[in-house]
């Protein structure tokens with residue numbers, strides 16, 4: 118009888134249920150602290166360099182170097198952690214991240230040459246531990262095929278949202294009101310503390326040598342109520358489809374614009390007032406204004422893993438670029454590709470529309486790393502810099 122009632126109470130709050138698993142609250146809490154830099158480091162870097170040098174272009178470039186470093190290296194680090202165990206990868210990575218961040222702060226405050234800031238900024242991004250994917254791997258190892266895994270991933274998505282609400286505000290106050298380097302420094306301390314606490318928890322560490330730790334979760338489109346919803350449990354257990362394993366080429370990093378002509382953004386990445394509910398909500402992508410029927414281009418080469426109706430996204434295409442990188446194109450009026458198609462960079466994949474949860478013709482565009490949404494503008498800025506004078510981009 119007691120047991121029955123207990124079970125009933127547990128079912129009453131699924132989050133408490135998963136967190137009551139042995140060790141779960143501890144690793145989830147450590148992961149929360151450890152991945153705070155996700156929403157703090159880029160902005161912190163921008164504010165630090167801009168306030169010290171007064172050059173916003175340079176500040177944006179250094180922040181972009183960090184984002185590209187992270188985009189290229191985080192999936193590799195996650196893969197290494199799957200093979201050799203999280204602790205053996207996270208510890209050296211954390212030391213490297215702390216050293217590179219200290220170098221970035223030092224070179225900014227010491228007015229070092231531009232290359233020194235770009236190199237340390239890029240290195241810090243490259244070494245930033247991808248705790249988001251590792252905490253989900255822990256949940257997968259802990260809960261297996263249980264339907265509770267969905268609840269655990271939803272919980273981590275709430276944590277991601279909270280981080281994207283708190284982090285940018287915190288880093289802005291620290292950098293502008295306290296000290297230019299304070300934002301980056303606090304992000305670094307949070308990352309090192311959380312990551313080392315996370316890595317120290319051996320009891321819940323997934324066994325090393327598993328090739329597909331994220332498999333078993335729902336498909337990439339499941340659980341996504343719409344573009345306003347947090348990152349669903351749609352994690353790719355999909356392997357990279359690259360000519361040579363481990364080789365990352367720039368055509369597989371989404372640096373290109375998805376639309377033609379001048380960029381006209383109607384909504385940016387981050388917290389905004391939801392146009393339907395009129396409450397603050399996380400917006401997980403960029404909205405490009407345009408006309409119905411405008412061609413939509415793939416922003417990098419890859420394989421179509423989703424092409425069809427997907428809840429609030431309306432008609433949506435999702436492309437897997439390998440190495441944990443994926444892009445989503447929502448609200449399309451027409452889809453020109455099908456699941457399994459190999460896509461070239463720049464290829465037209467559909468037409469702009471207003472399907473799903475949309476108030477007018479626009480493209481909802483997302484970039485994701487290991488299933489977690491990241492600001493597409495980081496890639497677009499980096500792409501614009503890399504392209505230089507090339508008119509193709």
Ligand SMILES: [Zn+2]
Pocket residue numbers: 344384400402403404480481482
């Ligand atoms: Zn949108």
